[in-house]
Amino acid sequence: MQIFEIREAIAEAASAAVLPAGVGELTCTGYLPDSIYEPHFFVGEYDQEYDRTYGGVDRVEFTCRVLVGRADDLSAQKILDSLLSRHGAASLKTAIEAARGVPGAMALGGLAHDLRVMRVQAYRWYEHAGTKYVGAELVIEVIGDGA
Incomplete structure (x- = not known):
C-alpha cells in the first residue's frame, strides 16, 4: 500500500458527505493542513502493522479529524453530530465506506483490499493553528497488500 495515496483516497471519499443547506461545503485533505477552512475533515496520524498475514497483508489505522x-456552540455540535452519524447524507461513515466498492472489488479505487470506519473518539474542543473548533476523531482501518 502507498500510504499517501490511501490518505488522499480517504479524503476524496469523505468529500461526498453533503451538509445541510446553509452550512457550506465540507473541505477534505489527506494530510494534516497548516490551516483549515471549516468544516474540515483531514487524515492525520496512522499506525501500521506490517505482515498481518503470511502473505504480506498490512493493516493501517488512520486517525482522522x-x-x-x-x-x-450548539449549531456547531449539531453539524458535527450529523457528520458523525451512522447514516444520512452528511454521514462521514457512509461516505467513506462507499469507497469499499462492490463486494469482491478492491477498496479505494483499487488501492486496498478493504476498509471500515471503526469508531468515533475524542469528541471535544480542538485548537488548530491557534483557532478553537469543536471536533472529533474517526478511526479508519484499511487492509491491503504490503508489497
Missing part, C-alpha cells in the same frame, strides 16, 4: 467552527 473533523473540525467545525464554533460561531455558535
Whole structure:
C-alpha cells in the first residue's frame, strides 16, 4: 500500500458527505493542513502493522479529524453530530465506506483490499493553528497488500 495515496483516497471519499443547506461545503485533505477552512475533515496520524498475514497483508489505522467552527456552540455540535452519524447524507461513515466498492472489488479505487470506519473518539474542543473548533476523531482501518 502507498500510504499517501490511501490518505488522499480517504479524503476524496469523505468529500461526498453533503451538509445541510446553509452550512457550506465540507473541505477534505489527506494530510494534516497548516490551516483549515471549516468544516474540515483531514487524515492525520496512522499506525501500521506490517505482515498481518503470511502473505504480506498490512493493516493501517488512520486517525482522522473533523473540525467545525464554533460561531455558535450548539449549531456547531449539531453539524458535527450529523457528520458523525451512522447514516444520512452528511454521514462521514457512509461516505467513506462507499469507497469499499462492490463486494469482491478492491477498496479505494483499487488501492486496498478493504476498509471500515471503526469508531468515533475524542469528541471535544480542538485548537488548530491557534483557532478553537469543536471536533472529533474517526478511526479508519484499511487492509491491503504490503508489497
